[in-house]
Amino acid sequence: MIQLLxxxxxxxxxxxxxxxxxxxxxxxxxxxxxxxxxxxxxTAGAVPAVRRTLVLDGDHPVPPGWSCVPQRGAGLGERLANAYADTALPGVPSLLIGMDTPQVTAEALTHAALALREFGTVLGPAADGGWWALGLTEPSQAAVLAAVPMSTTATGALTVAALRTLGTEPALLPPLRDCDTAADALAIAAMCPPGARFPVAVAGHLPVPDVSVGRAR
Known part of the structure; x- marks a missing residue:
């Protein structure tokens, strides 16, 4: 069993x-x-876990059955490192994901959890060069994230390199696309399962460009 963050x-x-x-x-x-x-x-709530924790910046309702801890730290790398430290459970690996891949499935997270148990460390690359999931058996290893430049096209590779300095080689999970831009949102909406909220929100709140504007007559 793991815990999900x-x-x-x-x-x-x-x-x-x-x-x-x-x-x-x-x-x-x-x-x-x-x-x-x-x-x-x-989706995360449908995956077996010892504990599920929302690591939150700001104020938002916490689902039943979830714990919540505040994010702390100056930059994203430091906040990620503290997320592992503040939620550590002795003997329980931690799998952390963000909120930018709503297309992720329970099957994908279950696969990630099994790989984490087998290999000790896992990383899910993101299409933009970052990562969408990071699983660690030893929460203290997350301290290296504080020095990794975040939100760059090299973040994933630099995270792997930082973990290698600790003597661990993360197993790679299937890549996913993060939702950063309008193009990302449209592409991800098409990947979501029926009944998901994200495609409905994108359809209702993402303005569609008028392709007729500027078209030659």
Missing amino acids: VMAKAPVPGRVKTRLCPPCTPEQAAAIAAAALADTLD
Whole structure:
């Protein structure tokens, strides 16, 4: 068994999904973020775990059966390192994901949990060069994340390199696409299962460009 951590930011207009603006307004971007978070929590809630913890920046309702700890630290790398430290359970590996891959399935997370138990460390690469999941058997290993530049096209590779300095080689999970831009949101919405909130939010809150504007007559 593992514990699941979901790293999230409260969906407050002007503080989340700012790269969706434009074409979205801050309110529309926040609505899309709220749907992404809700779908992620639903999916994670369906995966067997010793404990599920929302590692939260801001104020947001916590689902029944979940724990919650606040994010702390100056930068994202430091916040990630502290997320592992603040939730450590002796003898229980931790699998951390974010709220930017609402298309993730319970099957994918179950596979990640099994791989974490088998290999000790796992990393899920993201299409933009970052990562969408990181599983560690020893929470103290996350301390190396504080020195890894985050939100770059090299973040995934640099995270692997940092873990190698500790003598661990993470097993790689299947890659997923993060939701950062409008193009990402549209592509991810098409990957979500029926009944998911994210495609509905994207359809309702992501303005579609008028391709007829500027078209030659």
